[in-house]
Amino acid sequence: MFTYKIPKNLQPQIQIGLRVIVQFGKKKVLTGIIGKVHNKPPQAYEAKPILDILDDQPSVNPLQIRFWFWMAEYYFCHIGEVMFASIPSGLRLSSESKIQANPNFDLETSKYPLDVREEKILEALEKKEELSYEDCEEILGVKTIHPILKSLVAKEAILIFEKVQEKYTPKVETRIRLKEEFVQSKGALEAIFEAVQGKPKQESILLKYLRDVPVFNKPKLNEKGVDKASLLEEGDSESSLKTLIKNGVFESFKHVVNRIDEEEAEREASLLSSTQQVAFDEIKTHFESKQSVLLHGVTGSGKTEIYIKLIQEVLESGSQVLMLLPEIALTTQIVGRLKQVFGSQMGVYHSKYSDNERVEVWNGVLSGRFPFVVGVRSSIFLPFDSLGLVIVDEEHEPSYKQFDPAPRFHARDAAIMLAYFHQAKTLLGSATPSFESYYNANQGKYGYVQLSHRFGDASLPEFFLSNISADRKKNLLKLDSTRLLREKIQHALDQQQQVIIFQNRRGYSPYVQCEDCSWTGQCVQCDVSLTYHQFAEELRCHYCGYKEKIPSSCPACGSTQLSTQGMGTERIEESLSLLFPEARMGRMDLDTTRSKYGYQRLLDEFAAGQIDILVGTQMITKGLDFGKVTVVGIWDGDRILNFPDFRAGERAYQQITQVAGRAGRRDIQGQVVIQSRNPDQELFQKVIQGDYFEFFRQEMIDRKKYYYPPFVKLVKITTRHADAKTAEKAAHALHYQMANVAVKKIVLGPEKGIIARIKNQYQYESLIKLDRQGATQSVFKENLARIIEELQSVPEFRSVRWVVDVDPS
Numbered sequence: 001m002f003t004y005k006i007p008k009n010l011q012p013q014i015q016i017g018l019r020v021i022v023q024f025g026k027k028k029v030l031t032g033i034i035g036k037v038h039n040k041p042p043q044a045y046e047a048k049p050i051l052d053i054l055d056d057q058p059s060v061n062p063l064q065i066r067f068w069f070w071m072a073e074y075y076f077c078h079i080g081e082v083m084f085a086s087i088p089s090g091l092r093l094s095s096e097s098k099i100q101a102n103p104n105f106d107l108e109t110s111k112y113p114l115d116v117r118e119e120k121i122l123e124a125l126e127k128k129e130e131l132s133y134e135d136c137e138e139i140l141g142v143k144t145i146h147p148i149l150k151s152l153v154a155k156e157a158i159l160i161f162e163k164v165q166e167k168y169t170p171k172v173e174t175r176i177r178l179k180e181e182f183v184q185s186k187g188a189l190e191a192i193f194e195a196v197q198g199k200p201k202q203e204s205i206l207l208k209y210l211r212d213v214p215v216f217n218k219p220k221l222n223e224k225g226v227d228k229a230s231l232l233e234e235g236d237s238e239s240s241l242k243t244l245i246k247n248g249v250f251e252s253f254k255h256v257v258n259r260i261d262e263e264e265a266e267r268e269a270s271l272l273s274s275t276q277q278v279a280f281d282e283i284k285t286h287f288e289s290k291q292s293v294l295l296h297g298v299t300g301s302g303k304t305e306i307y308i309k310l311i312q313e314v315l316e317s318g319s320q321v322l323m324l325l326p327e328i329a330l331t332t333q334i335v336g337r338l339k340q341v342f343g344s345q346m347g348v349y350h351s352k353y354s355d356n357e358r359v360e361v362w363n364g365v366l367s368g369r370f371p372f373v374v375g376v377r378s379s380i381f382l383p384f385d386s387l388g389l390v391i392v393d394e395e396h397e398p399s400y401k402q403f404d405p406a407p408r409f410h411a412r413d414a415a416i417m418l419a420y421f422h423q424a425k426t427l428l429g430s431a432t433p434s435f436e437s438y439y440n441a442n443q444g445k446y447g448y449v450q451l452s453h454r455f456g457d458a459s460l461p462e463f464f465l466s467n468i469s470a471d472r473k474k475n476l477l478k479l480d481s482t483r484l485l486r487e488k489i490q491h492a493l494d495q496q497q498q499v500i501i502f503q504n505r506r507g508y509s510p511y512v513q514c515e516d517c518s519w520t521g522q523c524v525q526c527d528v529s530l531t532y533h534q535f536a537e538e539l540r541c542h543y544c545g546y547k548e549k550i551p552s553s554c555p556a557c558g559s560t561q562l563s564t565q566g567m568g569t570e571r572i573e574e575s576l577s578l579l580f581p582e583a584r585m586g587r588m589d590l591d592t593t594r595s596k597y598g599y600q601r602l603l604d605e606f607a608a609g610q611i612d613i614l615v616g617t618q619m620i621t622k623g624l625d626f627g628k629v630t631v632v633g634i635w636d637g638d639r640i641l642n643f644p645d646f647r648a649g650e651r652a653y654q655q656i657t658q659v660a661g662r663a664g665r666r667d668i669q670g671q672v673v674i675q676s677r678n679p680d681q682e683l684f685q686k687v688i689q690g691d692y693f694e695f696f697r698q699e700m701i702d703r704k705k706y707y708y709p710p711f712v713k714l715v716k717i718t719t720r721h722a723d724a725k726t727a728e729k730a731a732h733a734l735h736y737q738m739a740n741v742a743v744k745k746i747v748l749g750p751e752k753g754i755i756a757r758i759k760n761q762y763q764y765e766s767l768i769k770l771d772r773q774g775a776t777q778s779v780f781k782e783n784l785a786r787i788i789e790e791l792q793s794v795p796e797f798r799s800v801r802w803v804v805d806v807d808p809s
């Protein structure tokens, strides 16, 4: 935080939460937020004046600012980093900014006239799609450009963005409508039909248009016309349409599609079953005395319908609701279900949204257009001012934790704090609660509500362990699939049912190896082997994105005997299509879902029954609700157990239970086949028995004994440097200093990171265990801040980076 002077003329308007323009360094201007107003001039530097105020009303409310301060302190980062994560760049005007014309702006119909200089900028934007801050200075020949840009933003004439990928590309449709004169009278319309007589193709297009747009009864409908693509969808030829346009029957025009769909609610909430109703009532009773409730409901128990009822009640009482979902893959289906009930009062906040779409949701929350938001973890930063309820669905999901960059927050934990500031309630939902949350429930800190049966007549799936090694010995293993798995798949296909196959590794196969010298491809920037991607014919690093072409011979010994080892989703898809040539295959992983609608398309196809077998990574394990899936195969069960962490057991339990939970969600019981080389392992038995409580009890014994969460708090510190020696030395220096801090319980390390080098930076990790008391943690963090600052002033450590991760996951 920096202190700035408030010039006299701006003083009357000053309020906490206003965006202001400030000078930073010699040439830079930045947008800042007023966090505090005080009378203490800084000691170390001469305060510069604020250049301008961007808002009439605060963009950020006092609750948000309080939340930011809490986050910066708790997650050990700068308040500026929190602010940066919170505010979409479209709301941050700076000398780094670029501007583009707002495609929804129309000078003629705009309520606000532009002055000469503003018009000049818009003219320039007609010639050049984007302008930098400097371009604008040049065009107008003035030094302080922000008042003009500020005014253009306020008049909704331009949009601001910082990086190219944030630039807003409007979705433009070509639409078709009848020429106005034909809509005026029935006689005119009949005349066209005469004109197209004997031209069946043209007639068919005309009829189709009139079916979708009944202009006889509602001539006004013609104005909007129809999307050209949909008109031609059913196989009508483009050339017939062209002729109709040429002959002046139809006209085509461009239409900018709204970024956020305006959909009306289409259905009422479902009636709760009696079990759901009991759970619903219990939740509300707990809320009377507790801030947070854990809803532990088995897969398919109908948690979503309970959420819907609660959301409705809270919205009716006039408060806001935020519902967090871990990933977009999951959001597509649930969002669809929620949208049907909540329609246009629900805003959606995706990770794949462009920055300007985020601005739209942000403004929608500010204006009250979206009293309800469904979103991924960053939606906790939206400008809510009166939350009544925060729901965290799939609360156990590791993806709620942000790794990089700072703030490295856990969205579930932060959401609980956010709700606390709003005096709102938090509902955590999961079929496999995190042990931290269940522990809190067990201790009476959270209310606890259980749903132990699936909705309707559905029952929980049946498990089968299938022994890979045994099948191999008997020559029954085909392309790494066991006979049992193949039989189950075949049976499902015969019954026109669907199959999900889970493997937590994308790409074709993990390694390409030389059979003569056992060379494997290594990333040049990280100490990991490269993954083979067959379709792209590349070796790729999954840590830094580095890629290279597959060599035709071994770079080490020249041998041409290169073979692939192990199985990724891409290869499994290929194997299954060889084993089941008649089945239609689909694959869902990071590689097939990069585009914005990638998930949606795959899920739509799967829902429509156009895919028989869907192979996927952890993306397919969450929340999906498809009635025809009866068989789930876990390709490599052993891989799931090998998580390098104290949470290995918990994670494996969650992952297997969740993916299994996709099977048999309606009247036919699901079957789950786990392939393993070692099926007798205890963990498999526990998952199959489904005894969460016993599993929890046993795990807690170990965690208590070895000091792991929930009995202690963890802080992980990574020391990074491009030079291995310096990194090691700095890590030890830090370690030495920490030994003198009294409050810690245990300091482990420093050790080489699990991956010793990432993006050319060597990594050393220390793990600190702290007592759970809040006071201990603040004392520790104060000490840590001091230690790091001191170390950074040592010349040889100047370019060392220390990354502090509180509650690492």
Ligand SMILES: Nc1ncnc2c1ncn2[C@@H]1O[C@H](COP(=O)(O)OP(=O)(O)OP(=O)(O)O)[C@@H](O)[C@H]1O
Pocket: 270, 271, 272, 273, 276, 297, 298, 299, 300, 301, 302, 303, 304, 305, 430, 431, 455, 622, 623, 624, 625, 661, 665
């Ligand atoms: N009260 C209800 N009326 C009608 N259908 C319901 C009702 N409750 C649940 N369902 C249906 O039961 C199915 C399972 O419900 P839902 O997807 O909400 O389960 P879930 O608890 O979220 O499961 P998971 O943890 O696996 O995501 C869905 O198809 C849902 O539409």
Ligand SMILES: [Zn+2]
Pocket: 523, 524, 525, 526, 541, 542, 543, 544, 545, 546, 759
């Ligand atoms: Zn790499």
